[in-house]
Amino acid sequence: MAKHAPDLALLAAPLDPASETPLYRQLYDALRHAILVGRFAPGSRLPATRALAAELGISRNTVAQAFDQLFAEGYLEGRVGSGTYVSRALPDELLQADAAPTEIVPRHEPSDDGPRALSKRGRETWGLQMYAPHDLLRGIRPFVTGVPALDAFPMETWTRLAARCWRGLPSADLGYGDPAGYGPLRKAIAARLRDARAVRCEPEQVIIVGGTQQAIDIIAHTLINPGDTVCIEDPCYLGASAGLTKAGARLAPIAVDNEGLRVADARALPVQPRLVFVAPSYQYPTGVTMSLARRLALLDWARRSGVWVIEDDYDCEFRYTGRPLASLQSLDTDRRVIYVGTFSKSLLPALRLGFLVAPADLVDAFVAARAVSDRHLNTLEQAVLADFISEGHFDQHLRRMRTLYAERQAALIEAAEHLWSGLIDIQPGHAGLHVVGRLEPGIDGKRIARQADAAGVTSVPLSAFAVRPLRRDGLALGYAAYTPRELRKAAARLAPILEQAHLATE
Ligand SMILES: Cc1ncc(COP(=O)(O)O)c(C=O)c1O
Numbered sequence: 001m002a003k004h005a006p007d008l009a010l011l012a013a014p015l016d017p018a019s020e021t022p023l024y025r026q027l028y029d030a031l032r033h034a035i036l037v038g039r040f041a042p043g044s045r046l047p048a049t050r051a052l053a054a055e056l057g058i059s060r061n062t063v064a065q066a067f068d069q070l071f072a073e074g075y076l077e078g079r080v081g082s083g084t085y086v087s088r089a090l091p092d093e094l095l096q097a098d099a100a101p102t103e104i105v106p107r108h109e110p111s112d113d114g115p116r117a118l119s120k121r122g123r124e125t126w127g128l129q130m131y132a133p134h135d136l137l138r139g140i141r142p143f144v145t146g147v148p149a150l151d152a153f154p155m156e157t158w159t160r161l162a163a164r165c166w167r168g169l170p171s172a173d174l175g176y177g178d179p180a181g182y183g184p185l186r187k188a189i190a191a192r193l194r195d196a197r198a199v200r201c202e203p204e205q206v207i208i209v210g211g212t213q214q215a216i217d218i219i220a221h222t223l224i225n226p227g228d229t230v231c232i233e234d235p236c237y238l239g240a241s242a243g244l245t246k247a248g249a250r251l252a253p254i255a256v257d258n259e260g261l262r263v264a265d266a267r268a269l270p271v272q273p274r275l276v277f278v279a280p281s282y283q284y285p286t287g288v289t290m291s292l293a294r295r296l297a298l299l300d301w302a303r304r305s306g307v308w309v310i311e312d313d314y315d316c317e318f319r320y321t322g323r324p325l326a327s328l329q330s331l332d333t334d335r336r337v338i339y340v341g342t343f344s345k346s347l348l349p350a351l352r353l354g355f356l357v358a359p360a361d362l363v364d365a366f367v368a369a370r371a372v373s374d375r376h377l378n379t380l381e382q383a384v385l386a387d388f389i390s391e392g393h394f395d396q397h398l399r400r401m402r403t404l405y406a407e408r409q410a411a412l413i414e415a416a417e418h419l420w421s422g423l424i425d426i427q428p429g430h431a432g433l434h435v436v437g438r439l440e441p442g443i444d445g446k447r448i449a450r451q452a453d454a455a456g457v458t459s460v461p462l463s464a465f466a467v468r469p470l471r472r473d474g475l476a477l478g479y480a481a482y483t484p485r486e487l488r489k490a491a492a493r494l495a496p497i498l499e500q501a502h503l504a505t506e
Helices: 023-036 049-056 060-072 092-097 120-127 133-138 155-168 183-197 212-223 238-246 263-267 292-305 360-374 379-390 393-419 445-454 484-505
Strands: 076-079 083-086 206-209 229-234 250-257 275-278 308-312 337-342 354-357 434-438 474-478
Touching: 023 060, 049 060, 060 076, 120 238, 155 379, 183 206, 183 337, 183 354, 183 379, 206 212, 206 360, 212 238, 212 275, 212 308, 212 337, 212 354, 212 360, 229 238, 238 250, 238 275, 250 263, 263 292, 275 292, 292 308, 379 393, 393 434, 393 484, 445 474, 445 484
Parallel strands: 229 250, 229 275, 275 308, 308 337
Antiparallel strands: 076 083, 206 354, 337 354, 434 474
16 A cells, blocks of 8 residues: 655755756755655655645646656656555665765875775875876866877877777777787887887887876886885976885985986995886976986996886977987897887877887786786777878877977967066977976975966976975976967966065065
8 A cells, every 4th residue: 555645854955946956856866865765665655746846836847857757767656647656666775775865075185094994005005196186177277287289189180090990990809909009009109119219129019008107007016026216316207206106116316417317326326226217308397308428327327237227208209409319228238228108298198098118028027917907908099099100190290299389389488588587597498398497596486386376377396396305496387288378378477476486585
């Protein structure tokens, strides 16, 4: 027999006509919740739509829409003319699974006890704070670094190739693939690297990864024991220092001067490092290119002491003046260098595509580590990229982007000369996607960054990446993703902040 109609006061939340959520959806949510937590018992009869609408002060149509949805999902049942009932056939597990009212779980900081007992490793990784949701929320705005011109991506070509791949890829390629990566892409990358960066490699040494970040993870997992010393550049790209720390490395920060990593300082360490991480083409964030002498000194030290070297060549495609130095890997005679590249700057960060070139004897160990973590990347996307490179679109895109970025950089430098003259020492960048402006000694880049943020501008302080205090702080200013107009506008907003900081030091 049907039970009594449930008391409508048991509907948890009053309906809010001002909410962005449509009224029918609010009513649906409230009824569903009341059913799941047992306030409306199975078999109880609901009021007729007309009566409920009158009771709640909403239209009958709205009630009918909510009921329809609940009928469709099996929460309600009924017969024409005999009323609407809470379904008697709700499975017990369903009732229990969603029985707790929705609770808002507060965000925890890694230093809190946290919501659950994390492992020691989990807690340590959490503490690395590599992922910053608030930065993502701010979006891409001047002068966020490391972002290419997203609007200049050749979307039409890419989607045409993608459609062709989806239609034409043989079914054998649609199953599980080689964890080392899609064969034609490994081949295309090896050929390009030999030509453009003098990298010595066969396609079998190229492993396709989800960007530099995964390359670091695989390398660190495979070559570092917890407690091993690893040299990083100081200041250093946070993705690298975080990835290496996650594997248990003890980081030894080595200063970067205008020739790059001070190899003699690394050599003088009291402990023997296991690995050294460098970005010799365009060091992040300082923008320094490692001199040939330093490269040779680094390789000599690595060879004599058995240190592994990660070469992060993330920005190598963009060089505006002078001849690019060939890769560090091309000078390595002892197979100590693991070369890492990414398509995050040359194409799009969202693609999550990159590669590492491993010394031949490490390939299998790296591939095993990657297979265990995620098997392999999306084959379709790899196939599109393989065609994109081998059909010449990649080189064409790079040529266009070099011109565009040179123009954007020139616009920023011009705005800086006009608006920031005497406030920051900004030098044109010969490569990469950002320039560095050095602040007067005593000016705190982090403070400027906070004030700039409040004014709607991002300025990345070098000190945020430094382990030891810098003699002179500076700002890394990305320009590639912004039009000259956007750059000028942001430069004008930053000007009074720089001026104020400058006045305070006088
Ligand atoms: C020094 C450095 N290496 C690599 C990357 C690219 O990382 P991923 O390939 O994981 O996107 C960045 C991006 O900002 C970077 O600054």
